[in-house]
Amino acid sequence: MKKTFYITTPIYYPSGKFHIGSAYTTCLCDSIRRYKDLEGYETRFLTGTDEHGQKIEESALANNKSPKEHVDYMASLAKDLWKELKITNDDFIRTTEKRHVDVVQEVFEKLLASDDIYLGEYTGNYCVSCESYFTPTQLVDGDKCPDCGSVTKVLKEETYFLRLSKYSDRLLDFIDKNPEFIVPESKKNEVVSFIKSGLLDLSVSRTAFSWGIKVKSNPKHVIYVWIDALTNYITALGYGSDNEDLYQKFWTGGDEVIHVVGKDILRFHAIYWPIMLMALDIPINFRLFAHGWYLMKDGKMSKSKGNVIYPEQLVERYGLDAFRYYIVREIQYGNDGVFTPEDYIGRVNTDLVNDYGNLVSRSISMVNKYFGGTVTLKEHNHEYKVFEEDLRNVAKETFLEYKKNMDEFKVPNAIQNISALVRRTNKLIDDTFPWNLAKDEALKDVLESVMYHLLESIRIITVLYRPFLIETPAKVFEFLGVEENFQGFKNIEFGSKKSYSVVKKPSHLFPRLDLEKESVEIKKLMNVGKPIVEEPKFEAILPEIEFEDFTKLDIRVGKIIECKKHNDAKKLLVSKIDTGDKIRNIVSGIAEFYEPEDLIGKLVQVVVNLKPMKLRGELSEGMVLCGENSKKELFVVEASDELSPGDKIS
Numbered sequence: 001m002k003k004t005f006y007i008t009t010p011i012y013y014p015s016g017k018f019h020i021g022s023a024y025t026t027c028l029c030d031s032i033r034r035y036k037d038l039e040g041y042e043t044r045f046l047t048g049t050d051e052h053g054q055k056i057e058e059s060a061l062a063n064n065k066s067p068k069e070h071v072d073y074m075a076s077l078a079k080d081l082w083k084e085l086k087i088t089n090d091d092f093i094r095t096t097e098k099r100h101v102d103v104v105q106e107v108f109e110k111l112l113a114s115d116d117i118y119l120g121e122y123t124g125n126y127c128v129s130c131e132s133y134f135t136p137t138q139l140v141d142g143d144k145c146p147d148c149g150s151v152t153k154v155l156k157e158e159t160y161f162l163r164l165s166k167y168s169d170r171l172l173d174f175i176d177k178n179p180e181f182i183v184p185e186s187k188k189n190e191v192v193s194f195i196k197s198g199l200l201d202l203s204v205s206r207t208a209f210s211w212g213i214k215v216k217s218n219p220k221h222v223i224y225v226w227i228d229a230l231t232n233y234i235t236a237l238g239y240g241s242d243n244e245d246l247y248q249k250f251w252t253g254g255d256e257v258i259h260v261v262g263k264d265i266l267r268f269h270a271i272y273w274p275i276m277l278m279a280l281d282i283p284i285n286f287r288l289f290a291h292g293w294y295l296m297k298d299g300k301m302s303k304s305k306g307n308v309i310y311p312e313q314l315v316e317r318y319g320l321d322a323f324r325y326y327i328v329r330e331i332q333y334g335n336d337g338v339f340t341p342e343d344y345i346g347r348v349n350t351d352l353v354n355d356y357g358n359l360v361s362r363s364i365s366m367v368n369k370y371f372g373g374t375v376t377l378k379e380h381n382h383e384y385k386v387f388e389e390d391l392r393n394v395a396k397e398t399f400l401e402y403k404k405n406m407d408e409f410k411v412p413n414a415i416q417n418i419s420a421l422v423r424r425t426n427k428l429i430d431d432t433f434p435w436n437l438a439k440d441e442a443l444k445d446v447l448e449s450v451m452y453h454l455l456e457s458i459r460i461i462t463v464l465y466r467p468f469l470i471e472t473p474a475k476v477f478e479f480l481g482v483e484e485n486f487q488g489f490k491n492i493e494f495g496s497k498k499s500y501s502v503v504k505k506p507s508h509l510f511p512r513l514d515l516e517k518e519s520v521e522i523k524k525l526m527n528v529g530k531p532i533v534e535e536p537k538f539e540a541i542l543p544e545i546e547f548e549d550f551t552k553l554d555i556r557v558g559k560i561i562e563c564k565k566h567n568d569a570k571k572l573l574v575s576k577i578d579t580g581d582k583i584r585n586i587v588s589g590i591a592e593f594y595e596p597e598d599l600i601g602k603l604v605q606v607v608v609n610l611k612p613m614k615l616r617g618e619l620s621e622g623m624v625l626c627g628e629n630s631k632k633e634l635f636v637v638e639a640s641d642e643l644s645p646g647d648k649i650s
């Protein structure tokens with residue numbers, strides 16, 4: 001029976017278009033998965049989106065959308081991107097799906113029943129954007145969030161707690177007995193010292209907002225997003241459903257499970273998740289691989305800095321394989337990597353154009369020129385034999401090193417192993433001067449042997465590239481006439497394939513890039529500073545409603561009397577609006593499109609009977625109607641000058 005391998009990305013938080021950071025994690029997982037496939041494992045690969053929480057609720061409202069509409073759109077962007085990058089995920093889980101929601105509710109009830117979760121009261125400093133409480137010692141500058149720097153708020157609420165403290169010794173013991181549980185080791189050490197500093201019970205429910213999974217036995221509480229999100233790794237396998245086949249195959253009865261996570265979310269995965277599993281009596285048979293980030297020269301990628309680059313932009317200009325190769329090659333194991341246009345172009349030119357692409361085209365053209373396209377393994381005793389022997393040894397060593405690195409998730413190192421073999425193969429040409437051998441009929445066998453060695457080495461290199469290059473290997477195998485049974489690890493040994501017949505005219509694998517010109521092109525893309533504008537899509541008309549439904553809306557003319565920016569939400573404006581009956585406080589998500597003073601005095605249309613709600617601490621007693629254009633810009637819908645505050649609109 002095949003060994004099993006289950007790999008997951010974190011489920012992504014759908015706050016906008018994905019830049020190369022999220023694409024990095026996903027491509028990395030996809031490469032590891034493709035490698036395990038070559039190794040003969042039965043593999044499963046999961047990704048998805050984390051769709052609950054206060055931030056989602058607020059950004060949906062700020063875009064005048066319902067949270068569901070908002071996450072539907074975001075999830076579709078993610079799915080489209082993974083398709084374009086030829087990601088091979090078997091499943092895509094969304095935390096708003098029923099298969100997930102039902103099980104998370106059951107998990108919570110189970111933990112309540114076992115007293116691992118209990119009801120209590122919490123007072124603390126809360127960061128809205130991180131959706132986390134922090135203890136006074138964790139705060140920065142008195143009241144600021146240590147993770148994102150926002151000003152925290154003191155909140156007091158009834159909340160459920162998960163007993164982390166009860167399990168901290170067991171967790172430390174587990175980590176001690178499973179030294180490979182968290183890699184790299186530096187990251188493991190951070191986790192261990194965090195646990196040793198003392199785990200407080202974790203607040204695992206919220207009552208301040210409603211966009212989340214409700215506690216079944218007490219629905220005014222919404223389950224904390226991390227409890228919800230982490231559970232995806234097993235709900236997607238059918239845990240707790242009518243069909244647990246995948247769960248039994250890949251989790252309880254599986255051989256290897258790996259969660260690949262960014263270092264920023266390691267703590268949740270290394271502490272909360274194993275403790276949840278212990279409390280649920282589920283085996284902790286996963287491992288964690290924490291990777292670094294892609295940084296830009298001026299720090300983290302952000303739209304406001306204008307240093308964002310999107311995967312689609314690079315793929316469109318330079319092809320899928322160049323992008324997929326670069327993205328997993330450049331960040332060194334355990335570190336962060338810096339994206340620069342020069343490095344991108346340089347890496348593609350050096351490794352793919354000059355070394356690999358050139359080796360393939362030179363070799364094919366020599367085999368055609370000297371042997372009419374067909375060569376066979378030949379014995380000879382010429383002194384050049386040592387170079388061939390050396391190449392065979394390097395190929396053998398390369399495969400062993402490559403496997404060792406891939407098994408430890410040291411992907412860039414494994415790719416460097418291949419590059420070294422490419423260079424050694426190119427060197428065989430420099431060592432043996434084929435054009436001189438060709439002049440002497442007596443050395444024909446020697447020349448044929450050299451040609452054979454080049455092609456056999458290219459075959460091996462191409463097999464090793466299969467986890468990272470998605471489209472190129474099939475082309476190279478076709479150029480060389482490599483049958484399917486010589487395209488995997490089974491026959492990777494040098495000399496397995498005895499003869500070759502190559503094509504006459506191979507197409508170009510990788511076009512050479514002009515370093516200076518292309519660096520400027522990438523910088524132009526980055527300095528747009530805004531996400532790619534989506535093709536304007538006509539938004540589908542909603543299902544029919546009864547006239548009665550419409551009459552439930554009370555829309556009135558309102559006059560904006562005051563307007564200011566929201567204290568701690570960049571996208572929001574807070575207005576005082578006269579709607580005839582009274583002066584209302586109304587929050588609108590239009591700060592990107594209006595200066596507050598532009599709005600004062602305007603007659604607008606206001607839905608006045610919406611249930612009041614708090615948006616980032618500001619009461620909102622109604623909604624100003626806005627129209628959205630194809631560029632996703634919002635404009636308030638004004639009312640005619642003939643109308644006055646309080647006039648009814650229908």
Ligand SMILES: [Zn+2]
Pocket residue numbers: 127128129130131145146147148149150
């Ligand atoms: Zn924060």
